[in-house]
Amino acid sequence: MIGGVCVKQSLGARTLAFPTPTWMVGTYDPEGRPNIMTAAWGGICCSRPPCVYVSLRKATYTHGNIMHRQAYTVNISSELHVVEADYCGIASGQEMNKWKQCGFTPVKSSIVDAPYIDEVPLVLECTVRNIVELGLHTQFVGEIMDVKADSSVLSHDKQPDITKVKPVIFEPSNRRYYGIGVFLGPAFSIGRELQSK
Amino acid sequence: MIGGVCVKQSLGARTLAFPTPTWMVGTYDPEGRPNIMTAAWGGICCSRPPCVYVSLRKATYTHGNIMHRQAYTVNISSELHVVEADYCGIASGQEMNKWKQCGFTPVKSSIVDAPYIDEVPLVLECTVRNIVELGLHTQFVGEIMDVKADSSVLSHDKQPDITKVKPVIFEPSNRRYYGIGVFLGPAFSIGRELQSK
Numbered sequence: 167m168i169g170g171v172c173v174k175q176s177l178g179a180r181t182l183a184f185p186t187p188t189w190m191v192g193t194y195d196p197e198g199r200p201n202i203m204t205a206a207w208g209g210i211c212c213s214r215p216p217c218v219y220v221s222l223r224k225a226t227y228t229h230g231n232i233m234h235r236q237a238y239t240v241n242i243s244s245e246l247h248v249v250e251a252d253y254c255g256i257a258s259g260q261e262m263n264k265w266k267q268c269g270f271t272p273v274k275s276s277i278v279d280a281p282y283i284d285e286v287p288l289v290l291e292c293t294v295r296n297i298v299e300l301g302l303h304t305q306f307v308g309e310i311m312d313v314k315a316d317s318s319v320l321s322h323d324k325q326p327d328i329t330k331v332k333p334v335i336f337e338p339s340n341r342r343y344y345g346i347g348v349f350l351g352p353a354f355s356i357g358r359e360l361q362s363k
Numbered sequence: 364m365i366g367g368v369c370v371k372q373s374l375g376a377r378t379l380a381f382p383t384p385t386w387m388v389g390t391y392d393p394e395g396r397p398n399i400m401t402a403a404w405g406g407i408c409c410s411r412p413p414c415v416y417v418s419l420r421k422a423t424y425t426h427g428n429i430m431h432r433q434a435y436t437v438n439i440s441s442e443l444h445v446v447e448a449d450y451c452g453i454a455s456g457q458e459m460n461k462w463k464q465c466g467f468t469p470v471k472s473s474i475v476d477a478p479y480i481d482e483v484p485l486v487l488e489c490t491v492r493n494i495v496e497l498g499l500h501t502q503f504v505g506e507i508m509d510v511k512a513d514s515s516v517l518s519h520d521k522q523p524d525i526t527k528v529k530p531v532i533f534e535p536s537n538r539r540y541y542g543i544g545v546f547l548g549p550a551f552s553i554g555r556e557l558q559s560k
Contacts, residue, residue: 209406212497253554300409347542357450
């Protein structure tokens with residue numbers, strides 16, 4: 167505190183932001199073999215058309231698969247599969263059959279040229295719309311063609327419920343995984359009190 | 364279950380992914396007035412150079428500000444400010460002084476042409492690197508020039524600690540805010556047990 171004002175410390179030019187996801191990306195390789203890779207650089211980037219992206223290094227097997235197939239699935243890792251999600255970020259699909267090691271079942275999407283993970287409760291099926299070369303990472307913007315969910319994670323009005331999906335959150339600073347926490351309030355609602363202040 | 368396999372329900376082409384952030388974007392307008400807007404479509408998209416993005420509708424005041432100034436800050440909303448973050452997603456900077464309503468103090472960044480929020484514990488200072496028109500939303504990819512943090516949210520080794528920052532997580536399906544939950548395990552570590560399975 168200097169003169170009542172907090173002085174922030176400079177941490178340098180680094181990728182320190184919260185929350186980041188822990189998504190498992192499903193692809194087919196050129197020979198049609200399914201692969202999984204975990205990515206933390208991802209997010210929703212457009213509402214209409216609905217778009218998501220994942221950013222991947224060129225060195226990854228999945229990068230080549232998406233370039234070849236122009237499609238991928240985003241499988242939202244649940245707390246139940248945090249060990250499997252971590253494994254799919256360590257191992258390479260060129261060397262290992264990650265599906266077998268994880269006990270996961272690939273399901274061929276009927277609308278995009280990619281497999282999703284049957285055991286994961288919430289998946290997004292995407293076709294590539296934009297490829298943006300940013301540096302170490304290539305950003306693959308995908309149009310979401312459909313979202314598929316297990317009925318066990320839907321609320322009574324058929325919406326995916328985050329407290330049932332239990333997504334894994336990645337902390338890039340300390341490289342740790344966290345779960346979802348307590349309900350804080352309804353969006354587009356709790357801020358109204360400040361409008362009339 | 365059909366033949367022992369879970370059959371997923373189709374929810375349509377929608378932006379349903381977890382987690383999504385609740386970030387407050389700081390900008391200057393053409394006259395130099397600071398503004399804040401809350402965005403849930405954002406994420407890290409490259410490690411080198413370190414890049415983040417926010418996606419904004421053209422109708423927003425912040426969209427015009429970024430086009431004009433080519434810079435913005437990402438202010439990671441903490442649970443402490445969930446009401447303020449929601450308000451900054453409802454009100455327009457053209458009509459309201461959001462800083463005053465929130466009790467927030469704008470601090471002029473010394474390295475990018477944008478203000479950050481003094482009361483928010485973790486901020487990223489960004490200059491625009493890529494602008495991608497996706498449809499309803501424009502994706503502003505920014506290079507992270509510096510990260511600044513209050514010492515109160517740093518761990519003993521000077522890393523931002525997610526349990527101290529307490530980021531707000533947005534659930535787009537049911538439009539609710541959630542906090543961060545329990546520690547699930549160390550990344551690039553807990554998956555190793557599957558390598559030797």
